[in-house]
Amino acid sequence: MTSATHHPNRQNPQPNSLELFDHQWATYRALVGADLMGHRAITDATAAALASHLDQRPAGAGAPQMVDLGCGDLALLAPVLRQLPLGSYRGLDLTAAVLPLARAALGDVGYPCDWQQADLLSWAVESPTNGAIDILHSCFAIHHLDGDQKKTFLRHTRAKMAEGSLFLWADVFREPGESRDHYVNRYAKRIRQQWPLNPERQEQIISHLSQFDHPADRDAIVAAAQANGWHWHWLWQGPHQAEALALLTPA
Numbered sequence: 001m002t003s004a005t006h007h008p009n010r011q012n013p014q015p016n017s018l019e020l021f022d023h024q025w026a027t028y029r030a031l032v033g034a035d036l037m038g039h040r041a042i043t044d045a046t047a048a049a050l051a052s053h054l055d056q057r058p059a060g061a062g063a064p065q066m067v068d069l070g071c072g073d074l075a076l077l078a079p080v081l082r083q084l085p086l087g088s089y090r091g092l093d094l095t096a097a098v099l100p101l102a103r104a105a106l107g108d109v110g111y112p113c114d115w116q117q118a119d120l121l122s123w124a125v126e127s128p129t130n131g132a133i134d135i136l137h138s139c140f141a142i143h144h145l146d147g148d149q150k151k152t153f154l155r156h157t158r159a160k161m162a163e164g165s166l167f168l169w170a171d172v173f174r175e176p177g178e179s180r181d182h183y184v185n186r187y188a189k190r191i192r193q194q195w196p197l198n199p200e201r202q203e204q205i206i207s208h209l210s211q212f213d214h215p216a217d218r219d220a221i222v223a224a225a226q227a228n229g230w231h232w233h234w235l236w237q238g239p240h241q242a243e244a245l246a247l248l249t250p251a
């Protein structure tokens, strides 16, 4: 989810308190642990896509530079990252408190890592456009941007990508033509009927997603990506017409 860890104000990214962060993160960990949003399938598909990309990488291309936007605590991705022959890894997240968790989860690896507390859209717009990123990754974070912000994000990130690079984007998406209200209502129904969490946690998640989640319309985001120089391929789509993983490559 989408929203247990979302901060509505990009200018004030710190959680109100460590206690609030702990509570919200515990909720997120509970739903990841119960695999309610397809994290296991997404992690498997991500690992397979990365392995295939690295296999096909031309000899002499150099070790790939990876950036992970909204990295969270790396609870599921760390074992995948530890196997990768990266040149560098940057974990970026709006929530400062997750970065030490991510660093500890990854442990010692044979490539340099850095950890940045930042808003992913600000990073996309403001960090250097150097065409140096080989692997861009983001899982369940970009849906916090609204429609125009997602287009801005796609335009600016495209300019940062190296030749032969890839962008793995896992997130929630709306069905083509579906209104945000319809999406929110059916997701709330799914949480109330199917998620084995206590009602207080269910309502906390529903309240956050109602306020802060802006999943892209599947068809519209493909068109927006293509208009901004990306080729789009769906790698995995979950059974709930919401969670999915896309592979974007420079067109």
Ligand SMILES: C[S@@+](CC[C@H](N)C(=O)[O-])C[C@H]1O[C@@H](n2cnc3c(N)ncnc32)[C@H](O)[C@@H]1O
Binding pocket: 001, 002, 003, 005, 006, 007, 028, 032, 069, 070, 071, 072, 073, 074, 075, 092, 093, 094, 095, 098, 118, 119, 120, 121, 138, 139, 140, 141, 144
């Ligand atoms: C639902 S968690 C996903 C964490 C991890 N990627 C995963 O799949 O388990 C969303 C993460 O994105 C971060 N996040 C939310 N909005 C963000 C933003 N605008 N910029 C950077 N990170 C953001 C949150 O702090 C949180 O760590």
